[in-house]
Amino acid sequence: EFDVLVIGGGPAGSAAAIYAARKGIHTGVVAERFGGQLMDTLGIENFISVKETEGPKLTQALEQHVKTYDVDIMNLQRAKAIHKTDHGVEVELANGAILKSKSVIISTGARWREMNVPGEKEYRNKGVAYCPHCDGPLYKGKRVAVIGGGNSGVEAAIDLAGIVSHVTLIEFDTKLRADAVLQNKLYSLPNVTVIKNALTKEALGNGSKVTGLQYEDRATKTEHVVELEGIFVQIGLLPNTEWLKDSIDLSPRGEIKVSDKGETSMPGVFAAGDCTTVPFKQIIIAMGEGAKASLGAFDYLIRLEVP
Ligand code: FAD
Numbered sequence: 001e002f003d004v005l006v007i008g009g010g011p012a013g014s015a016a017a018i019y020a021a022r023k024g025i026h027t028g029v030v031a032e033r034f035g036g037q038l039m040d041t042l043g044i045e046n047f048i049s050v051k052e053t054e055g056p057k058l059t060q061a062l063e064q065h066v067k068t069y070d071v072d073i074m075n076l077q078r079a080k081a082i083h084k085t086d087h088g089v090e091v092e093l094a095n096g097a098i099l100k101s102k103s104v105i106i107s108t109g110a111r112w113r114e115m116n117v118p119g120e121k122e123y124r125n126k127g128v129a130y131c132p133h134c135d136g137p138l139y140k141g142k143r144v145a146v147i148g149g150g151n152s153g154v155e156a157a158i159d160l161a162g163i164v165s166h167v168t169l170i171e172f173d174t175k176l177r178a179d180a181v182l183q184n185k186l187y188s189l190p191n192v193t194v195i196k197n198a199l200t201k202e203a204l205g206n207g208s209k210v211t212g213l214q215y216e217d218r219a220t221k222t223e224h225v226v227e228l229e230g231i232f233v234q235i236g237l238l239p240n241t242e243w244l245k246d247s248i249d250l251s252p253r254g255e256i257k258v259s260d261k262g263e264t265s266m267p268g269v270f271a272a273g274d275c276t277t278v279p280f281k282q283i284i285i286a287m288g289e290g291a292k293a294s295l296g297a298f299d300y301l302i303r304l305e306v307p
Contacts, residue, residue, distance in 0.1 A: 145168040149175075
């Protein structure tokens with residue numbers, strides 16, 4: 001039996017595991033893919049105190065750091081259910097194994113919803129981007145598009161308009177869904193064009209990087225090309241919490257609801273990082289939240305009745 005079992009091996013889960021192991025308690029990590037979203041990331045320039053790194057390199061550093069402690073890492077394993085028992089918590093893995101722990105920290109992260117159009121995968125990190133906070137500065141003085149007219153798309157367009165030379169915002173619907181105050185701000189900016197009722201068809205490129213975006217005007221069924229250097233996809237961030245929907249309280253967007261200490265609705269179960277309701281999904285934030293949830297779990301453990 002574990003004292004702390006961490007589900008997820010991204011920045012949040014790694015931080016949680018290190019904080020738990022440093023208390024000298026029996027700690028395990030179950031991860032479908034150690035590193036999480038870092039494994040899909042190229043340049044990282046906002047991990048404070050490290051001027052520049054790359055996702056796989058940071059993953060290696062995280063793994064090395066976790067492995068300096070006595071942590072049982074179960075990589076390439078997926079959790080599929082969680083139950084509260086009289087004695088603690090049970091986590092069921094996809095391979096059928098049941099792991100028992102006194103406390104659990106869920107840090108299963110999230111994934112960006114993709115457009116599923118030609119060129120999107122091919123030019124990922126070569127012009128196709130998902131995170132304006134991360135990659136915005138790489139497009140300084142260049143032309144970009146933002147796909148999606150919800151709050152995140154319009155926020156991204158406003159943010160990017162201050163850095164890049166021009167932003168084209170593409171919305172599928174005939175109207176933007178973002179809050180009115182954001183829309184007003186967007187329309188006040190001189191270097192933003194908004195195109196509504198448009199279906200993105202393809203991320204165009206020259207083999208090594210993005211050169212344009214092709215879309216269909218849904219009213220006239222005509223195709224158009226916007227020449228640009230970057231495409232920011234902002235059509236949703238999906239938390240990896242489908243496996244929890246019958247056991248733990250989630251927000252309408254599927255994010256795990258957490259308290260100040262990272263507690264979830266299930267006693268002894270904590271959560272941290274991109275899978276939670278905590279806003280602004282970033283590496284440094286996920287790590288901080290992982291540390292916090294781990295200290296929350298320790299606080300819980302020292303209050304358990306002596307058997
Ligand atoms: P994740 O990194 O998503 O890790 C989740 C972990 O849980 C993984 O190990 C996964 O395999 C595992 N998992 C999921 N489901 C299960 C399950 N059922 N059972 C077991 N394990 C499971 N942020 C920045 O701060 N700077 C950047 O420059 C930056 N660039 C980015 C570029 C890209 C392309 C992407 C996609 C993201 C970027 N981000 C960046 C965001 C950053 O990667 C995330 O905020 C961060 O990784 C979140 O950490 P996390 O631990 O919460 O989740």
